[in-house]
Amino acid sequence: MGQIASEVERRLANLGFVLPEPAAPLANYVPAVRSGALLLISGQLPLGPDGKLAEDHVGKVGAGVDEAAASHAAALCALNCLAQARAHLGDLDRIGRCLRLGGFINCAEDFTRLAVVMNGASDLMATALGERGTHARSTVGVAQLPLGACVEVEAIFEITP
Template identity: 65%
Template sequence: MSQIDARLKELGIVLPVAAAPLANYVPAAITGNLLIISGQLCLGADGKLADQHKGKLGATVSPEEGKAAARNCAINLLAQAKAALGNLDRIARCVRLGGFINATPDFAALAGVMNGASDLMVEALGDKGRHARSTIGVAELPLDAAVEVEAMFEIEA
């Protein structure tokens, strides 16, 4: 068992099966020493979008539910990384996370929602999980998801 898998187990996190793409793209691409993961929705362990993670922050989704949704996105990013790499210990560091928050125009607490993904990445990877990030409010997301997060990892051969 990899060190990162052991850490996830300590956290009580079981990685789901990596979700298949919803359109004409690949879930992950490796170029040089970078692994880029396509945006992951806040699907639960069952592969479904929970009702509390559908809709807009600032309307039907609370900041707490949004933060939990972002955490789910980060778990799904790690599932995609494991599918692409075979072993999560190949991750040298999380370089960047990009978060898209389905929000009303007046919802300003985007950063707090995105902390759900950022915090999970640091919990799972330790210092290798510290990253640069962008957080953007958007008008809509696929399947009416509350949050979508993409990632870039530096990897070892």
């Protein structure tokens, strides 16, 4: 096993997470855009290390996908946001702060525990980045997501020189 490059990656490894290869865009967009000190990460799906969606991460939360699986899916989305950031920056220790996460939950019409699902992403980001991982957040329920995923997460990071 190779040397882990950053403190952030060491923290993730201690949780049992390894950054995957960043996913290629599914349409006409780029996975990350930097503007000044900001790095905006396009919405990431809960793709596993094999680049695929697990069966329990496809469908609607509250109607086929349980809350625990959806929360784990949100954590994978956050992990994929970090993978995109590393691909763009080369070193996750250059993240000064996670400013915002946006979460989209593919859910049944009567499912209201969106915030609990999104905590999977927020908790992973806070653990990975420590104090720099506390962030503002929006979470919305949606009718559908790409590939039928149950969760999608986007991120905005402040970058240090």
